[in-house]
Amino acid sequence: MSGAMTERHTLGEDEAAPLAGLAARVRELIEAAVLTDVGRDEARAVADEIAALTERLRAVRRDAPPFLVTGAHRIDRQAGNPVSGPLNPVAPPVDLDATADGIVRGEFTLNDVYEGPPSYVHGGVSAMVLDQALGMAAAQTGVGGMTATLELRYRRPTPLGMPLTVEAKASRVEGRKIYASGTITGPDGRVTVEATAMFVTPQNFLVQER
Numbered sequence: 001m002s003g004a005m006t007e008r009h010t011l012g013e014d015e016a017a018p019l020a021g022l023a024a025r026v027r028e029l030i031e032a033a034v035l036t037d038v039g040r041d042e043a044r045a046v047a048d049e050i051a052a053l054t055e056r057l058r059a060v061r062r063d064a065p066p067f068l069v070t071g072a073h074r075i076d077r078q079a080g081n082p083v084s085g086p087l088n089p090v091a092p093p094v095d096l097d098a099t100a101d102g103i104v105r106g107e108f109t110l111n112d113v114y115e116g117p118p119s120y121v122h123g124g125v126s127a128m129v130l131d132q133a134l135g136m137a138a139a140q141t142g143v144g145g146m147t148a149t150l151e152l153r154y155r156r157p158t159p160l161g162m163p164l165t166v167e168a169k170a171s172r173v174e175g176r177k178i179y180a181s182g183t184i185t186g187p188d189g190r191v192t193v194e195a196t197a198m199f200v201t202p203q204n205f206l207v208q209e210r
């Protein structure tokens, strides 16, 4: 179980770079594991080597994923975020940036690790990317919040292995509720997924921040 956000270690850039390099190698390993056609003996031998490497990393272990120095908000500084976290091999990662007018945007490509229907992106993966982008857009209005609702419209299949764009923007704020919408666009410029969401700033979070 991860500790509270306030207890997180913040990584300096010098500390983060080699760990991001490690995650990039593990990302390659995950794809290799999904696509490999080695024989049974080789699969077992590689599994044993990986187990030994895992033990080396576990030798010195944090209680919870660390934060990055960069990023204006606490959640978008999460180094282990499963969408944008450079230290998380499960994250593509999607590098999300916000413009001065509050638009959150990122370009990314998803490989076979994220396959849902054959040759297309898994719908849950698209939802995860949009949840993150819309959540960051909501945070651009001030505090941000937890996803209370997320509605997706899958307009056409999202291709694997091709450059995709995610874009999101908050539309309005009503008390602790923040509404946002966004899209994933394919390489041909056509929208593949549309999303709308409502984020709610938890009451106790506002109390903590005072």
Ligand SMILES: CCCCC/C=C\C/C=C\C/C=C\C/C=C\CCCC(=O)SCCNC(=O)CCNC(=O)[C@H](O)C(C)(C)COP(=O)(O)OP(=O)(O)OC[C@H]1O[C@@H](n2cnc3c(N)ncnc32)[C@H](O)[C@@H]1OP(=O)(O)O
Residues within 6 Å of the ligand: 073, 074, 075, 076, 131, 132, 133, 134, 135, 136, 139, 143, 144, 145, 146, 147, 148, 149, 176, 177, 200, 201, 202, 203, 204, 205
């Ligand atoms: C750990 C704290 C984090 C806080 C976040 C703060 C800042 C964020 C900063 C930066 C963010 C940067 C990037 C964001 C990145 C990623 C986004 C991904 C986020 C997630 O991946 S997040 C995981 C999935 N998410 C959950 O796990 C939520 C579980 N849930 C709850 O934690 C509570 O349920 C909560 C907090 C939602 C509300 O709880 P609460 O007690 O604060 O609010 P309360 O019940 O008083 O409702 C107040 C008004 O919202 C209406 N309302 C509430 N919930 C509704 C719903 N679901 N549908 C329709 N309306 C709803 C009520 O009807 C009332 O409306 P009205 O005032 O009009 O009556």
